[in-house]
Amino acid sequence: MIFPSAFFDVMVHLAVHLPREAMYGGPVQYRWMYKIERFLCNLKRYVRNKARPKGSIAEGYLIDECLTFCSMYLTGIETRFNREDRNNDGSSNKDEVILDIFSKSVRPFRYGNYDIIPKKDFDMARWYVLNNCEEVEPFLREHKEELMKQAVANTEEKHREQFPLWFKRKIMQLYNKEKSVSINQLYLLAIGPDVRGRTYNGCTVNGVRYHIQRRDELHKSQNCSLVVEGYHENDVIDFYDIITDMIELEYLNGNPVLLFKMQVV
Numbered sequence: 001m002i003f004p005s006a007f008f009d010v011m012v013h014l015a016v017h018l019p020r021e022a023m024y025g026g027p028v029q030y031r032w033m034y035k036i037e038r039f040l041c042n043l044k045r046y047v048r049n050k051a052r053p054k055g056s057i058a059e060g061y062l063i064d065e066c067l068t069f070c071s072m073y074l075t076g077i078e079t080r081f082n083r084e085d086r087n088n089d090g091s092s093n094k095d096e097v098i099l100d101i102f103s104k105s106v107r108p109f110r111y112g113n114y115d116i117i118p119k120k121d122f123d124m125a126r127w128y129v130l131n132n133c134e135e136v137e138p139f140l141r142e143h144k145e146e147l148m149k150q151a152v153a154n155t156e157e158k159h160r161e162q163f164p165l166w167f168k169r170k171i172m173q174l175y176n177k178e179k180s181v182s183i184n185q186l187y188l189l190a191i192g193p194d195v196r197g198r199t200y201n202g203c204t205v206n207g208v209r210y211h212i213q214r215r216d217e218l219h220k221s222q223n224c225s226l227v228v229e230g231y232h233e234n235d236v237i238d239f240y241d242i243i244t245d246m247i248e249l250e251y252l253n254g255n256p257v258l259l260f261k262m263q264v265v
Helices: 010-025 034-044 053-071 119-131 134-149 155-177 181-191
Strands: 106-108 113-116 196-200 202-205 208-211 225-232 235-251 255-264
Touching: 034 053, 106 255, 119 134, 119 155, 119 235, 119 255, 134 155, 134 181, 155 181, 181 235, 208 235, 225 255
Parallel strands: none
Antiparallel strands: 106 202, 113 196, 196 235, 202 208, 225 235, 235 255
16 A cells, blocks of 8 residues: 555654664663653752853752751651652541541541531431441341331332431430440441531542542543442442532531542443
């Protein structure tokens, strides 16, 4: 096949040479110059006297090395050795708690909007917290077995609607009999969250930043998507979701739980 000369533009010409260069040079990570180019950019910032650029670079580099060495022996101030990461979620400062649902470390952006949570979102969020707490699983099974013994129609729906109130009464009875540490923690969960909560535009979890879709509309980099495993017709598949909102539930003793409201793509 004969191609016209106009076909061989820059991109086609590059594709012709790239495989050969890979065969000659091997993996690109052993020979690329990105690190050197970034380092040269840092050196250019040391230039204060454009008439003597080399002297400015040498002086600036020497000062930076001296400050770095001295900062290793300084305490009580922020240095490059003890500075928190940009995406720090505060996990190191999180006190140890009993319930796993309260032990998740999340750092929301700023203060958020404080308002009453819509009832539909509130009921859904409260059920999600109870249904995904390991310590509540025995109570979930007990309540479901009671409904099955009563031969109630739509067991799953009734279970989801009635369990929060049933769980609250059950824990109140146990709380009046014994006030152990585990019962006290379950009591905080059973009382339920405040109907008022905060909504955020983004947060940091496990060193990763997440944004809601509305925040990412004007950004080139997108951090509002997630891949979540779920069940569909008894098969485990991946669901691709977009974060539309972030709602924080506030439980007693200042135990917050941040949830993502998502839309399946």
